[in-house]
Amino acid sequence: MRNYETMVILNPELAGDELTAEVEKLKGFLEKVDAEILKIDEWGVRKLAYLVKKQARGIYYLIVYRVNPAAVSEFERRLRIEDAVLKFQTVGLDDDFEVTEATEAADAAEETAEATEESSEA
Numbered sequence: 001m002r003n004y005e006t007m008v009i010l011n012p013e014l015a016g017d018e019l020t021a022e023v024e025k026l027k028g029f030l031e032k033v034d035a036e037i038l039k040i041d042e043w044g045v046r047k048l049a050y051l052v053k054k055q056a057r058g059i060y061y062l063i064v065y066r067v068n069p070a071a072v073s074e075f076e077r078r079l080r081i082e083d084a085v086l087k088f089q090t091v092g093l094d095d096d097f098e099v100t101e102a103t104e105a106a107d108a109a110e111e112t113a114e115a116t117e118e119s120s121e122a
Helices: 017-032 069-081 099-121
Strands: 002-010 036-052 055-067 085-092
Touching: 002 017, 002 036, 002 069, 017 036, 017 055, 017 069, 036 085, 055 069, 055 085, 069 085
Parallel strands: none
Antiparallel strands: 002 055, 002 085, 036 055
């Protein structure tokens, strides 16, 4: 089994229960291919560089999981069919990848971004 991360951009019109149901559906897709979900991070609503399915914004989710390489194509096939998914990108991670390292790096990047915003407001 290998580690993968998939960035998924969901339709920004999803709200509340619809968004929760869509995330649960994504988890279900991974469970059907016997994946071990290591982490799911919501990055929030962000502006897209160009219109995708007539949307200028999207809700970003980063999903880190461990799965058999043959199952990744099935997961991606299901993402392509799903109407709420605007775009996605899957990347294979190194075998020595650890989720704690990624979480620490993401937290550090978030703190840097917040500090930059605060200094630009002052």
